Amino acid sequence: MKIALIVNPLIPVPPEQYGGIERVVYVLIRELIKMGHNVTLYANPNSQPGCKLMGYRESENYGLKDFIKINRLTSSLLFKNFDVVHTFGRMSNIASLMPFKQPKIVSYQLPPTISQVKKAVNIAAKNSLYFTACSHFIAGQISHIGKVTTIYNSVDMADYQFNAEVDADAPLVFLGRIQQEKGTAIAIEIALKTNKKLIIAGNIPAEQIHQQYFNEQVRPFIDQNQIKYIGPVNNSQKNELLGKACAMLMPVTWDEPFGIVMAEALACGTPVIGFNRGAVPEVVTNGSTGFVCSNINEMIEVVNNISTLSRSKCRQVAEEKFSSAVMATQYEQLYYRVSSS
Template sequence: MKIAIIVNPLIPVPPEKYGGIERIVYMLIQELIAKGHDVTLYANERSKPGCALVGYHESDHYGLPDMIRINALTSKIAFKKFDVIHTFGRMSNIALLMLSKLPKVVSYQLQPTLSQVKKVIKFAREGSVHFTGCSDYISNQIVPYAPVTTIYNGVDTAEYTFTPAVADDAPLVFLGRIQKEKGTDIAIQTALATGRKLVIAGNVPDETIHQAYFEEKVKPFIDGKQVTYIGPVNNSQKNELLGAAAAFLMPVTWDEPFGIVMAEALACGTPVIGFKRGSVPEVVQHGVNGFLCDTREEMAAFAKDIPKINRADCRRIAEGKFSSDTIGNQYEELYKRMVAK
């Protein structure tokens, strides 16, 4: 098949450090190429996707001029003999393509804007659009209004080293953006309550609210002994960090759409202890590859049960549910169904 994939042009594909959607897009492209498909990516001009690239950009404050200019670009897809178009970006950037009979897959990696979903179904060529959600938590919001399939995010498990055992004093790990919604402070309090070491990795967003959170709730506890902050990490560092961890903490205080880092931890054989928010219960099988909890106190209690988890089960579940091969096969099957209509 000849496939056009679109992603918002904010950062390159693949991303150098953080960029969950861009990482998923790159992984999918590699899988599709390996299966013999012809892929063209519409993305940031600095992308290096390993396939044909059509670079484009948006202004800092997306507006009508951006929409008009980008639609002038993407509308040409209808005349280039593509079999299917798959967008991970703004639906407004393919507004004109909605009038085409060309099969279109729209993937939601974040909370769906249901008003946009309903508008697309109303105005798009009938039967030409199918949505995907990165979890049932996302898909279940769309299902009353449009056809949707859950296809989880995932990782190339070959890039993550399975660590079958770690030292008794192996640290807990928090990896992600340092902000209240991610629960960095809860991870710290969990470590303090259990006496375990905690390694924190990730970036502090530039916004004032996040900088203040770091200064008030995180930085005072960083002592370089029990609580260590190592900043952003690249793929190699992430692999080493997660593989050496006793457990990965996911104390989110919002409804996480997926959380790719959970799949990355499991690929290393590292169990996940997370709050029952959003998609976390779909990733964590309680007592099998980690633990689900509701409070900081429960998280600390389950941290004591980490040795009960078989790290081989963590890796097995990652390979079966969240591997790049699994995700690639699922998207390919969806494309085939769309094209066969």
């Protein structure tokens, strides 16, 4: 098949550090090429996706000029004989394609704007527009409006080394952006109350609200002994960090759409302890690959039960549900279905 993939051009594909969607698209491209498909990526000009690249940019503050410029670019897809156009970026960037029968897939990695979904469904040619969601939690917000398929995000299992055993004093890990809704301060509280070491990895967003959160609720507890902060990590550092952890904490205080870092942890054999928010209970099987908790007290209690979980089971579930090969096969099946409808 001839497939066009589109992502917003803010971060190259693959990303060097942070960039969940860009990493998902990169592994998807690799798998689709292995399957023999012809893939073209529309993305940041500095991308190195391993397929044909059509680079484009947008302004820091996306506006009407960007909309017009990008739709001029994407409208040309009508004349390039693509079997399917699949965007992980703004749906508005393929607005010019909506009235035509060109098969289109829009993938949601974040909660959808329902008014935009309704508008797109209304103007799209019949049986030409389809949606995917990274979790049932997200799919449920679209299913009453359009055709949506849940396809979980994935990791390349070859990038993550399974570690069957960890040291008795192995630390807890928090891996993600340092901001309130990710629960960094909660992770610190859990480590202190369970007398566990905690390694915090991730970037601090530049916005003042996040800087203040770090300075007031995170930095005062960092002693680089029990509570360590190591900054952003690349893929190889992430693999080592997760593989040597007794568990990864996911104390999110918002409805996490998927949380690819959970799949990365499971691929290393590391169980996940998270709050029952968003897609967390879809990724983590309570009592098997981790624990899904309702509050901080529950999370503190289950930290002491980590040794009852099977690291082999964590890896097995990652391979069965969250591997790049599984994800790509599901997208391929969808491509064939929409291109023949």
